[in-house]
Amino acid sequence: MDLIRLLSFGPDGWGDELAAGTWLTIRLAVATLPFGLLLGLLVALAKRSHIRALRVVGNAYTTVFRGLPELLTIFIVYFGGQILLQRIVEFVSPGSSVEVSGFVSGMIALGVVFSAYSSEVFLGAFRGISRGQWEASRSLGLRPLATMRLVILPQLVRLALPGLANLWLILLKDTSLVSVIAIDDLLRVTGIAVRVTKQPFFFFGVACLLYLVMSMISSIGITAIERRLGRGHGRTA
Amino acid sequence: MLKKLALAAAAFLAIAAQAEAKDWSKIRIGTEGAYPPFNFFDSDKQLQGFDIDIAKAVCDKLKAECTFVAQDWDGIIPALQAGKFDAIFASMSITDERKKVVDFSRPYYNTPSAFIAAKGSGITDVSADALKGKTLGAQSSTIQSGYLEQNYPGFELKLYPTQDEVYLDLASGRIDALFVDKVVGLDWLKTTDGGCCEVVGKDIPLGGGVGAAVRKDDADLRDAISKAILEIKADGTYDKLNAKYFPFSIWID
Amino acid sequence: MNFEVLQEYGPRMLAGLVVTLELVAISIVCGALLAVPIALGRMSRNKLVSRIAFAYVYAVRGTPLLAQTFLVYYGAGQFRPELQAVGLWWLFKDAFFCCVLTFTLNTAAYQAEIYRGAILAVPRGQSEAAMSLGLTPRAIFRMVVAPQAMLLALRPLGNEIILMIKGSSVAAIVTVFDLMGVTRLAYSRTFDFQVYLWAAVLYLVMVEIIRRVWDHLEHRLTRHIRHA
Numbered sequence: 001m002d003l004i005r006l007l008s009f010g011p012d013g014w015g016d017e018l019a020a021g022t023w024l025t026i027r028l029a030v031a032t033l034p035f036g037l038l039l040g041l042l043v044a045l046a047k048r049s050h051i052r053a054l055r056v057v058g059n060a061y062t063t064v065f066r067g068l069p070e071l072l073t074i075f076i077v078y079f080g081g082q083i084l085l086q087r088i089v090e091f092v093s094p095g096s097s098v099e100v101s102g103f104v105s106g107m108i109a110l111g112v113v114f115s116a117y118s119s120e121v122f123l124g125a126f127r128g129i130s131r132g133q134w135e136a137s138r139s140l141g142l143r144p145l146a147t148m149r150l151v152i153l154p155q156l157v158r159l160a161l162p163g164l165a166n167l168w169l170i171l172l173k174d175t176s177l178v179s180v181i182a183i184d185d186l187l188r189v190t191g192i193a194v195r196v197t198k199q200p201f202f203f204f205g206v207a208c209l210l211y212l213v214m215s216m217i218s219s220i221g222i223t224a225i226e227r228r229l230g231r232g233h234g235r236t237a
Numbered sequence: 238m239l240k241k242l243a244l245a246a247a248a249f250l251a252i253a254a255q256a257e258a259k260d261w262s263k264i265r266i267g268t269e270g271a272y273p274p275f276n277f278f279d280s281d282k283q284l285q286g287f288d289i290d291i292a293k294a295v296c297d298k299l300k301a302e303c304t305f306v307a308q309d310w311d312g313i314i315p316a317l318q319a320g321k322f323d324a325i326f327a328s329m330s331i332t333d334e335r336k337k338v339v340d341f342s343r344p345y346y347n348t349p350s351a352f353i354a355a356k357g358s359g360i361t362d363v364s365a366d367a368l369k370g371k372t373l374g375a376q377s378s379t380i381q382s383g384y385l386e387q388n389y390p391g392f393e394l395k396l397y398p399t400q401d402e403v404y405l406d407l408a409s410g411r412i413d414a415l416f417v418d419k420v421v422g423l424d425w426l427k428t429t430d431g432g433c434c435e436v437v438g439k440d441i442p443l444g445g446g447v448g449a450a451v452r453k454d455d456a457d458l459r460d461a462i463s464k465a466i467l468e469i470k471a472d473g474t475y476d477k478l479n480a481k482y483f484p485f486s487i488w489i490d
Numbered sequence: 491m492n493f494e495v496l497q498e499y500g501p502r503m504l505a506g507l508v509v510t511l512e513l514v515a516i517s518i519v520c521g522a523l524l525a526v527p528i529a530l531g532r533m534s535r536n537k538l539v540s541r542i543a544f545a546y547v548y549a550v551r552g553t554p555l556l557a558q559t560f561l562v563y564y565g566a567g568q569f570r571p572e573l574q575a576v577g578l579w580w581l582f583k584d585a586f587f588c589c590v591l592t593f594t595l596n597t598a599a600y601q602a603e604i605y606r607g608a609i610l611a612v613p614r615g616q617s618e619a620a621m622s623l624g625l626t627p628r629a630i631f632r633m634v635v636a637p638q639a640m641l642l643a644l645r646p647l648g649n650e651i652i653l654m655i656k657g658s659s660v661a662a663i664v665t666v667f668d669l670m671g672v673t674r675l676a677y678s679r680t681f682d683f684q685v686y687l688w689a690a691v692l693y694l695v696m697v698e699i700i701r702r703v704w705d706h707l708e709h710r711l712t713r714h715i716r717h718a
Contacts (some may be wrong), residue, residue, distance in 0.1 A: 011280070044578035046581035067652075067697040068690055069659035071670060076686050079312065082319035083683060169552075180310050180398075180663060187557055195401040198408075198430060200564030208553040208561060311678050318681070338681045378678035395585070395665040396675065406665075409567030411583050 003202050006193075014193045014203070020190030022210055028106060028175050028185060033168065036111040040118030047123055058119070065116035070109075071177050077109035078102070078181045106178035114171055121163035126152075128159045158229045165222040172214055186210060261458055263302050266292050267322035269306040271399045274424045275328040276483050278307075290478045291345055291418040291469075292326035295449075298465035311378055311398060314339060317452060324458065328418070330380040332444055340453050342462040344446025345475075347489035350381050351419040353407065353426070354437045360414060363438030365389050374403045374412035381416045382443050400425075408433050420483065446489040492682055496648035499676040499685060504670055506672035507692055509586075512657045513668060516590050521597035529609065555662045558596060563588040563664045589661040593654065593673070600650055608643035611636060641711060648704035652697050659693075669693070688691035 009015040048057035063075060082100055129152060137147040179188035190207040194200045268276045268288055276286040284305050296303035306322045317325055317339060331341045352363045360368070365388060373389060375382040377396035385394050395412055397403045403415045404425055415422075419440055425431040450464075451459045469475045470488065479486055531543030550558070566573065566582040573579040581587050612635050620630040662671035674690040676682075 037663065063698075064690075064694065067656075067694045069656040069670065069693055070660045071662075072686065072690055072693065073674075075674075076690065079315045079319070079677075080683055080686065082321075083315070086318070086320050173552075173554040176556045177558070177660070181312065182307075187554070187560070190557075191560070194560075194564060195399070195405070197514055198405070199568070200405075201568050204557060204561035204565060208549075208557050211557060212549060212552040246662075284679060311674065314681055333677060377675065383679075398663070399667060405564065409570050411567060411585075 003199065006197055006199065007206070008203070014197070017189050017193065018186065018206065018210070021184060021186040024184055025172075025175050025186040026214070028103065028110070028178065028183070029168075029172050031103075032107050032110045032114060032175075035107060036114030036118060036171070037164070039111060039115035041122055043115055043119035044122035044126065047119065048126060054174075062116045062119055065112055066120075070113050070174050071180065073113055074106065074109040074181060076176055077112065078105045080107075081105060081108065083099060083201040102178075103183055106175075106181065106183050110171060110174055110178065113174065115166060117167050117170075118160075118164060121158065121160050121167065124163065125156050125159035129155050161222075161226060161229060165218075165226075166220070169215055169218060172218060173211065174212070240403050249428065257454075259457075261299065261301055261323075261461065263304070264296060264299070264324060264458070265304050265306055265322035266296075267306050267308050267313055267317060268292075268327040269313065269399075271310070271311045271401060272328055272421060275383050275421065276326070277368045287346070287478065287482050288326045288328055291466075291475070291483070292324075292449075294393050294469045294474050294478065295326075295462055295465040298468050299461055306369035310376065314450070317450060320452075323451065323455065324462065328421075329450050330444040331446060331448045332380055332383070334383070334405045335450065338453070339450040339457065340459045341448035341450055342459050343466055344489045345485040347442075347444075348418055348420045349423055349440035349442045350384070350416060351436050351440050352414045352416050352438050353422050353434050354414040355407070355410070355433055356435050358413065358437065360437045363414070363441075367390075368392070368414070369459045371413040372411070374415040376403055377416065381418070384399060384441070384443055385416055404430065420487070492680075492684055495676070495682050495685065497678050499672070499680070500688075501682075501686075502521055502672050503669060503676065503692065506667055506669040507696075509666065510655065510658055510661075510668040510670075511696075513586070513589060513593065513661060513666075514651065514654050517597055517658075518654055520590070520594040520617050521601050524594065524598035525601035528598060529605040532602060532606050533609070547599045547602055551603075555592070555596055555657050556663065559589060559592045559664055562592045572701035585661070585665045589658070589664065589666055590695075593658060596657075597650060597654055600653075601647070602661060604643050604646045605639065607646070608639040608641075611642050612638045621712055644704070644708055644711065648700060651700055655693070655696055655700070679716065 005013060006020070007013055007015045009019075043058050043061055046054040047062070049055055049058070068076075082105070085100060113123050133151055133155070134147060137151045140147050142150065175185055176187040179191065188208055193203045197203065247275065269285065270276055270278050270284055272286070272288075274286055276288040279285045284307065289305065292305075300486075306316075308316045308321065310327070313325055313327060313329075314324065314335065325339075329335070329341075331344060335341070340360065352360070354360045360371075368389065372393045372395060373385055374395045374397065375385055377398060382394070382396050385392070395406065397406070400417065400421065403412070403417070406412050408413050408430055414437065419436070422436065426434060426436070449462050451457075451462070466475075475488065476486075479488065494513065518672060528546065529544050531539050532547065534540045534543070566588060570579055570582075573582050616634055617630050620634045625633070658668060659670035661668045662674055666670070667675070669689055669692060673685050676685040
């Protein structure tokens with residue numbers, strides 16, 4: 001019917017726009033991941049720290065960013081972060097300006113939310129690694145950083161994977177919230193298509209379907225990775 | 238590691254600092270791009286409209302190289318404050334609330350606002366008494382939405398991020414009438430979707446016209462734009478652009 | 491603190507807070523009612539029933555709440571004549587109702603998984619013992635499995651309520667003046683960034699209260715199985 005033509009890759013179809021939006025959504029999620037993982041790991045380390053102040057900061061960070069609506073975090077980072085950065089730049093060199101793209105703002109906001117949750121996952125995974133591992137490494141003469149890199153991290157990744165996989169699926173969906181601040185991700189492009197074509201049910205339905213496909217592909221990928229990492233670990237299940 | 242980060246941060250700030258010296262040979266202009274016929278994207282995804290044409294004419298007069306940035310309406314003033322662009326040409330009405338946070342050039346046009354309702358709605362009088370019990374809609378953070386809040390207390394008001402969504406909900410009947418800049422509304426009524434509806438009641442003049450907004454510290458840019466607006470009016474450029482869009486003058490003295 | 495802004499928008503933000511609480515409370519309760527049959531459907535021996543329930547849960551959990559809200563709100567607007575014909579338009583006309591409907595359908599899928607997990611986590615020996623006492627399957631579920639499952643579901647249910655409080659903020663995008671909606675309005679009027687921080691505090695307080703109440707609840711309800 002006519003609806004199918006609306007999805008064509010031509011000047012009067014929205015196929016290419018939707019594809020570009022989907023691509024941006026994927027890029028945003030993928031770009032957020034390493035940032036969110038690193039930040040999450042640092043926060044987890046802070047929460048395990050012997051220094052009280054670090055623990056307090058780490059715990060406060062998780063409490064705040066797990067308690068705030070993701071949408072609010074995105075607004076705060078997008079507007080507040082920009083105003084703050086602008087003030088810093090003006091303080092350092094008056095009369096100049098700095099620009100942060102919507103993509104980077106979105107990435108930071110999503111990364112902050114992701115890190116608050118992933119720090120908890122890492123914390124749980126750390127608990128799953130027995131003290132003996134640290135002690136054995138030390139008796140082998142490994143320095144703390146080397147122990148972390150060679151002994152702890154590989155195990156940490158395997159233990160944290162199920163939790164992180166879940167967070168990835170949430171991240172993929174949370175990217176849609178960024179459509180509210182000026183980034184042409186899948187949902188925003190869909191909104192534009194709706195305004196032009198007046199076919200909200202069809203286009204939002206298509207958008208939901210595309211998100212679903214992304215989730216499904218992710219699930220398949222996650223299962224494959226889990227199987228790989230589980231190999232040689234004596235798990236038969 | 239930390240040292241490297243600090244160095245990188247310093248270098249980043251240094252680049253940012255050099256990025257702009259305030260000689261205004263380059264001006265970044267913010268607009269919404271969802272408000273036809275004043276600013277919108279055409280089918281080639283190019284910015285068009287009266288605001289855009291005026292901005293280009295002003296830039297010519299200032300001998301400045303201008304680039305356009307599209308920004309959501311709700312975030313357009315914060316983005317100006319955050320330095321994402323230097324001036325807003327986006328049909329922004331000059332109001333006291335906005336003047337607290339930004340500076341305005343002299344106005345470059347003024348149009349009244351009006352109510353639009355479904356054909357056969359029976360609405361003729363748009364006073365608060367006559368409209369009692371109706372649901373009214375407008376784009377959020379507009380002078381029209383402010384007017385509704387102030388003059389229609391106790392009404393169910395629905396505010397939307399873009400004007401298109403207001404139209405969508407009027408067409409579907411979620412709102413009984415919308416309040417919009419009349420020229421913008423008339424443009425929509427000409428489309429097939431606008432066929433459902435008509436202007437009701439009389440025109441309502443609001444505010445002191447539409448101007449270009451700049452940051453409070455950029456008084457020099459504000460004055461330069463005001464001067465350029467008067468110049469394009471004097472040399473006939475303005476009237477030509479006016480005629481391209483509207484059969485009547487929207488100039489404000 | 492900007493007291494002028496606080497004076498003007500403070501009371502409206504509290505009114506928005508009430509709207510947020512209403513949205514969440516109605517959706518969570520209606521969602522729970524819907525979740526039980528879905529959870530049972532997931533565990534049904536009838537292949538067709540269990541597949542449909544699985545597909546529903548999977549589809550809802552695989553798509554963003556914001557996209558679902560748009561689908562219901564603007565989608566319903568498109569089907570106005572049909573909805574009017576069946577006399578339901580007055581419901582769908584209301585943005586608050588559309589949000590409650592979307593959130594209910596959304597949380598039902600998540601809650602269904604919570605209840606299913608809890609039911610499956612009740613040790614088999616419990617129902618076997620009940621069976622040997624001669625209880626009917628229905629009675630076993632009602633008197634033995636369900637009460638224990640409810641206890642196991644308590645903690646994840648608390649988390650789901652917190653997620654719903656946070657997620658409900660998307661209602662602001664479809665014209666509902668919940669806490670987020672009022673905050674956006676206040677910001678667009680005043681351009682005072684503080685309003686977002688006040689909203690942040692209010693959300694954090696809500697989440698913290700739920701967390702405390704839940705800890706207390708769990709503590710009380712599990713008294714009988716705790717070791718002294």
